[in-house]
Amino acid sequence: MSLTEDLARFIEDAGQKQALFPYLYAARAPFDPKKSAVYYSGPYWTDEEPRAAIECLLTGKWLSTGEHVHRFENAFSRMHDFTASVMVNSGSSANLVMISALKKHLGWADGDEVIVSVVGFPTTVSPLMQNNLVPVFVDITMDDLNFDLSLIEARITPRTRAILVSPVLGNPPDFDVLADLCARHGLTFVLDGCDSLGSRWRDKHLSDYAFATSCSFYPAHHITTGEGGMVSSHDEKLIDLARSFAWWGRDCYCVGSANLLPEGTCKNRFSKWLNHYDGVMDHKFVFTNVGYNLKPLDLQGAIGLVQLGKxxxxxxxxxxxxxxxxxxxxxxxxxxxxxxxxxxxxxxxxxxxxxxxxxxxxxxxxxxxxxxxxxxxxxxxxxxxxxxxxxxxxxxxxxxxxxxxxxxxxxxxxxxxxxxxxxxxxxxxxxxxxxxxxx
Ligand SMILES: Cc1ncc(COP(=O)(O)O)c(C=O)c1O
Missing domain, CATH: 3.90.1150.10 (Aspartate Aminotransferase, domain 1)
Known part of the structure; x- marks a missing residue:
């Protein structure tokens, strides 16, 4: 029996006995007050997500980021009115490539400042330090635990470049005040949206107010792909840059099936790409950024596509x-x-x-x-x-x-x-x- 047939039978048998993964919340047994736990979070999955993952594993061309991730990026963008998104392997990675891309795209210098709440998750702040930017902290208000908007103006200096907001447990502070502060002081509005997917302000997505937004798909979050994250924006160039940082720093921007095109998306894949090398060079191996490898597996994209529907x-x-x-x-x-x-x-x-x-x-x-x-x-x-x-x-x-x-x-x-x-x-x-x- 082939592996595919074997797995198909396993899934069939398991499906007949009970939901495939009874631990997963949407599929588990009814709550029993004598022994069940009230978990603070966890995947809200049915059998659809594991099935999509296994199918992707068995039929996908490429285990690493491929067509499913690309489709998930596009569907995520459409749903939240973004021009473009790039999926990475965590929300922390999303923050890291988002800040790296913003710094390069907007010409921020080492030592420039970004205003951020002093309370929150460490990897909201650490990408600033990793990019030689200076986090400038603001205390919170005990009303809703968000940073106190009335304290922000006093922290703005000639080196301030952005306000980075992370709504506390998804709950936004006054986004009109924040947007106004950014507009009056020429600052970039950046959203760590890892905890606030789906939250709205004046019936618009929170991300509509921001230049760039990150998201996390860790199981504690609204939707999950096990691990995973996304950077999104209305600025396509910013997302190309974020993708480059997440993909070893390479210049090539082919995604999904375009990766297999002989001439690439740029139609100029084999060309004279390097200033001091006269030969023809494959664009896939031209490096314009000091990058990382933060790519997700393709099956995470397959899971994400199912999760979006929920x-x-x-x-x-x-x-x-x-x-x-x-x-x-x-x-x-x-x-x-x-x-x-x-x-x-x-x-x-x-x-x-x-x-x-x-x-x-x-x-x-x-x-x-x-x-x-x-x-x-x-x-x-x-x-x-x-x-x-x-x-x-x-x-x-x-x-x-x-x-x-x-x-x-x-x-x-x-x-x-x-x-x-x-x-x-x-x-x-x-x-x-x-x-x-x-x-
Ligand atoms: C506000 C915020 N930002 C970033 C992260 C990091 O996300 P991840 O765990 O996917 O790296 C978290 C994690 O929960 C978070 O709450």
Missing amino acids: LDEIHAKRRVAKDRLAALVQARIPGVRVPGELPDACTSWFGVPIICDDNTLKTQLVRHLESNRVQTRNYFAGNILLHPAYAHLDDQSRYPNANLVLDRVFFIGCHPSYDEAVFDYVDDVLSKFVLRPAD
Whole structure:
């Protein structure tokens, strides 16, 4: 029996017994309050995604980035009104090639500054350092944990080039204010959209306000390809550059099946490409950028194409789950607050942020939830300047609100698989919480 027949039979047998991957959320058994866990996130897959991946593996021409990734890039662009997108192997890689491409495309110099929140995920900030740019930090507001827009103007200097915003758990600050700040000061609006896929401001995609946007497809995010990320823009040249950085720094911009064209997309593949070499050179091996290899596998593109079809459902279900859980937490636990969205925002929530009045409450509530199988997470790094890799950048004590995050803030999930059984279970767990005096 051939491998293909063998796998086809395996899939058939497994499919008859139960959903292929019962662990995956959309396909798993009903929630059992006696033993199921309330995972904060995870893939929202049915059997379609593994099938697409296996089919791609068995029938694809090229295991690495190929036709499926290219189709996913195009479908992603169409859905979000981008001119172009390039898929990479993670959201961190997306941020890295996005910043590298922006620096080159817009002529930023070493030492130029980018304004960013002091609270968030490390690989929002690290690509700035890796590109010899200077992150200039802004403290957060405790209203919604986003950076405090009223503090930004004071941080702008003649070397400021951009504002890099990463909406907290998908929830945008006032994008009109940010767009206005960028316009008045001639700054580039850059969006780390890893947590905010699908969120809107004034009924437009958040990315409509930005010059460049990144996205992550790690399983904690709205859609997942296992690992994966995307850089998108309305500027095609920027995406060509980002692709070059992700593809070893090469000059050739053939993608998908164009990779197989004898003359290439440029119709000039074999030509005199190098200034100091007279011979004919294959464009595929001309290097114009100091690049990386951050390409995804083609089967990740195949999975992404299936996931895109579920995006609207995922947004709607995450919004319902966030509202239900926010109401339960605030009704059951005195001393907590769950930030909401601004009137012009429509947030596709990444999680349910919970702000506690003090550290005793946070510590005991997190312990209570975790010991009852309700997963929790910190809001990532808290103040990034507390961490050894970043501490040299600035004095952490200048950011008092940021320093409250580890003490008082955490989040729980709002996964699209949550149903009434999950909400009832979380309500029951919350109802049994008793705050003890601090030790
Ligand atoms: C805001 C933000 N940016 C970047 C990343 C990095 O994405 P990845 O895990 O795909 O590298 C994350 C990860 O969760 C994130 O939350």
